[in-house]
Amino acid sequence: MLEFLGSDTLYKILRGPMCWVAFGIFIIGSIYRIVKWYKELSDEKVVFAYFKPWYALKSYLHWLTPYGSRNWRLHPYMSLFTFFFHVGIVIIPIFLSAHNLLIYESWGISWWTVPDAIADAITLIALIACVFFLGRRLILKEVRYVTSASDYYILGVVFFTLLTAFLAYHQIGYYKAFLNLHIFFGELMLVSIPFTRLAHMWSFFFTRGYTASEFGYVRRVKDW
Numbered sequence: 001m002l003e004f005l006g007s008d009t010l011y012k013i014l015r016g017p018m019c020w021v022a023f024g025i026f027i028i029g030s031i032y033r034i035v036k037w038y039k040e041l042s043d044e045k046v047v048f049a050y051f052k053p054w055y056a057l058k059s060y061l062h063w064l065t066p067y068g069s070r071n072w073r074l075h076p077y078m079s080l081f082t083f084f085f086h087v088g089i090v091i092i093p094i095f096l097s098a099h100n101l102l103i104y105e106s107w108g109i110s111w112w113t114v115p116d117a118i119a120d121a122i123t124l125i126a127l128i129a130c131v132f133f134l135g136r137r138l139i140l141k142e143v144r145y146v147t148s149a150s151d152y153y154i155l156g157v158v159f160f161t162l163l164t165a166f167l168a169y170h171q172i173g174y175y176k177a178f179l180n181l182h183i184f185f186g187e188l189m190l191v192s193i194p195f196t197r198l199a200h201m202w203s204f205f206f207t208r209g210y211t212a213s214e215f216g217y218v219r220r221v222k223d224w
Helices: 008-015 017-043 045-050 053-064 070-074 076-095 097-107 116-139 141-145 149-169 175-195 197-218
Strands: none
Touching (some): 017 175, 070 076
16 A cells, blocks of 8 residues: 555646646635635625725725734634645745745746744644644534534644645655645646635635625724
């Protein structure tokens, strides 16, 4: 089994056709979800009538800034783990030196990268965050009530994507197997984004923008 997981054949399949399939599903699925949301919101004429970019932008900045909103400050530990969790799965992969090198080798494009020590620290905190979120869903009744199998699936995929990345980079254990597993789980996460709660990476801008516009433009109060 380990020989197969660490085989060059599997590596070529994951970096070749499977990579294109994963990105294709991610892009097409994301476009579909965004268009679907847009059409649904268009039926509610009041949504776009009240949508004001200035109020939406202010809300985005406050809710994306750690402890920039009252809700962030009311739940300090949850906010801390949430911030590093999102940085670990969104920012770090884009600016990781190893990923940057692969992109440069494939397309001749490169950009600024995060120092490896910082990437390691954020990855470890994001892994702890996954455990924290799992415990929260298992222990808190109000959270467990709204938790579905999909939520556990997402946590598992993210956790193993980060874990195998850390193990492969530091060549702990069977390097090639962990590298292939990292690529597999990373592609699985990409494919899952349009069809799970991970799609909030897009829906956030719809819901937060409208909420901010209604509170700011109509009610004349802050939504943060």
